Amino acid sequence: MATVFGKAVKRREDPRLITGHGQYTDDVRLPGLLYAAILRSPHAHARIRKIDTSQALRHPGVVAVFTGQDIQGKMGTIPTAWLPPDSGIVTPPHHALAVDRVRYVGDGVAMVIAEDRYTARDALDLIQVEYEVLPAVVDQEAAMQEGAPQLHDEAPGNVAFHWKVGNFDPSAVQDADVVIRQRFRQQRLVPNPMEPRSAVADYNPATGEMTMWLTSQNPHIHRFLLSGILGIPEHKLRIIATDVGGGFGSKIPCYPDEALVGFAAKTLGRPVKWTEDRREHFMATTHGRDHYDDVELYGKKDGTILAIRVRATANMGAYLSTAAPGVPTILFGLIISGPYQIPYAEADVYGVFTNTTPTDAYRGAGRPEATYLLERMVDLFAREIGMDPVEVRRKNLVRAEQFPYNNPMGLTYDSGDYHGALHKALEMAGYAEFRRQQEEARRAGRLVGVGVTTYVEICGLGPSQVAGAVGFQGGLWESAQVRIHPTGKVTVFTGSSPHGQGEETTFAQIVADRLHIPVEDVEIVHGDTARISMGWGTYGSRSTPVGGSAIALATERVIEKAKKIAAHMLEVGEADVEFEEGQFRVKGAPSRQVSLGDVTLQAYLAWNLPPGVEPALEGQAFYDPSNFTYSFGTHICQVEVDRDTGEVKILRYIAVDDCGRVINPMIAEGQVHGGIVQGIGQALWEGAHYDEQGQLVTGTFMDYAMPRAHFFPTFETAFQETPSPHNPLGVKGIGETGTIASTPTVVNAVLDALSPYGVRDIEMPLTPERVWRAMKGAQEA
């Protein structure tokens, strides 16, 4: 059988999804199902004086109304599960419904349970809440000022944590010819997976068992946390997340809303469903990014970069969401030197409470922020010393022979050929030719520009020991179970929880490849805590390097056992048997063989097993990686800016990514496409905006510009394959690379186009208005 590893196998999840037979959480229907709706604070900061629910309770069809007072002491608070060490982090209590104070527009105030969706929504309007409005603060730097409104008694000055890392030393930069200083605004984004968050809870009071369907990227983490919040022991709590319509980080956290659904079902003894509206998503699902980054780069005239420092102020919103503190610290600070041989680096990070929606991981989580500031600084440095930005990158990129490479923050980059990817991308883009055309275009009065990003990403989170050392309150290994049934069909149970990444296909390819069986014979089971022993979920580009490696190991264990049985059947020693093309063959006498199918059947019949071998054929693995994996690559974009309107048009976009070995190039390419679009969304259109009073001005798709099909040309993508040396598959991770690389690539391209004006920076998103103002401002200056 031809190998299926590396082939563009069509996706196995598609038949159900293209015919309307997927099952997303809101599709779940149960007898006696009730619907929940949540009343949210219209104020960014206010004391709750009084809540009157009597009218709502009298409304026909309303079954119950809960307020913060009603649930006090009956369910736990919402925890924070990443506590960066030595950061003085404080985690003020986050109640599922506000008890006496609301801290952002969208903070839950009451929950209505009714017989149908519309009635639940109607009843929200019948709840009377008396608020005493308090002064609000939405900007993190303003929140740190003296006299700013204070959110939590536990956090004076609104500082949630202060974390610092690095080896910067002023003496190390004494030789610097140039110091570049620049401030960047990393705007706030709304994740907006197309499937809204949703939960269905079904409680059996007689058995004490609770089943919850949840829009989750990590059902076992949700089980772990919800078990504590709801007081339901883990073995009685089942979380199911089969079809999940995208997450991009926003379905990692444990939210108040989902916990409340569980609480209501348990309290009322009837199943309850809640699904957020898009407007609720905008105000009550975690946001991403939102930093101010003050950066310094020290360099020499010959293009050598000596050091990079950043002081970041990260807006954490009103409460610390589940993984939030790890995002602007660990996932950001440790990688600010990027793919370059920069010997000294430092990140000094403040996490700040404000009266805004909590932030947390959003596609790339910390790594896009780091890559953005670094790539922008490299371009500014190149401009300052009059060197081509590609030359500066060439000069500083870690060279292939330097791997494994230790960066100044103590990370060890596993493998790479950074120059190779750069070279390939430059060839594809015709970079030298474009620079010539740029000259001509400029003479003709056109503003065209090119941007280049060379990046490295921490993927494959991660070694559990490191997770512990950096304050993540969990492990980051992964589980896999591979079961060959008596007929030779295979079921694989994985702790990864794909929600669009296509692992029902790629994971099946891993197993089919190793067992030499058709992909169709392998079924991947994920997203159900009752069927899968344990798992840490899908995020941080970890599913394939960690979850996939666990599957590869479990498959090897199955083959090892089968080999023992085969040797017994062939009456030779185990060492004399090899597994090839689906057959166990006697070495040197290949005609003496038994098929995997025959061995499997014997394993189950167990009529004649070798001594000490147990019946059945399955393997289990709990794989804890020894290191992260480091995907890398080069992205190049060519843009044209309209001189009169400031509009940016993307002419070409080239991506060369190296994510180690590629299991399915079609799926990997799809991940790159989606990532690029999401990153360009940040560069050009997207941005969540609050007014001074803390009202979210961009609260619907009408005000928050999502990337659409006609904004883009056809992307030109390619892969380079440098295997990771430390996992059994040689894979690295591809889910986030596009988002990490494309934002600075496009912004650098626009600023290159505007270089005749000498524009140094434009705050993202680079809307026509901002670009136009920058040109105009430069002309007037």
Next chain:
Amino acid sequence: MEATRMTVTVRVNGREYTRAVEPRLLLVHFLRDELGLTGTHIGCDTSQCGACTVLLNGEAVKSCTVLAVQADGAEVTTIEGLGDLSHLHPVQEGFWEKHGLQCGFCTPGVIMTAAGMLAQNPNPTEEEIREGLEGVICRCTGYQNIVRAVQYAAEKMKGAGAETEVAAAGADASAGGDA
């Protein structure tokens, strides 16, 4: 007090359904909650994402913007009725062949939009396809493979004239239905 209900009769995927509904009930909720046809999704509340797109009398419409009572007497095709696995509509086939979906949540709406687009313009250019997708949002795919999927379908439909009759493909009488 019980809201006034109105009787509607809608032919969905070739099968007739009569229900007494609240006048304010959206067609998308009628399809999902009353008929159990959960293939049609809801991605927003401002008529912008297109996840809810169905064919109403052969034309692509956003079913979150239509009241169930407005569909009285109409013919609706949802993703469940467009084609099944043994007889996929060329657009569905294109999405599978060309990796036009990732999480699949936007997909039913995007497929219905594309089916409606191709019914009106069987030979779209890439630019026309991208413009035609203006009313849908996909957060996963970056659209490129959706464009390829639609191109694949257009190519396929050229060779197979009769198969383009999407409205007639409503063979799948799905769960929850009665006459």
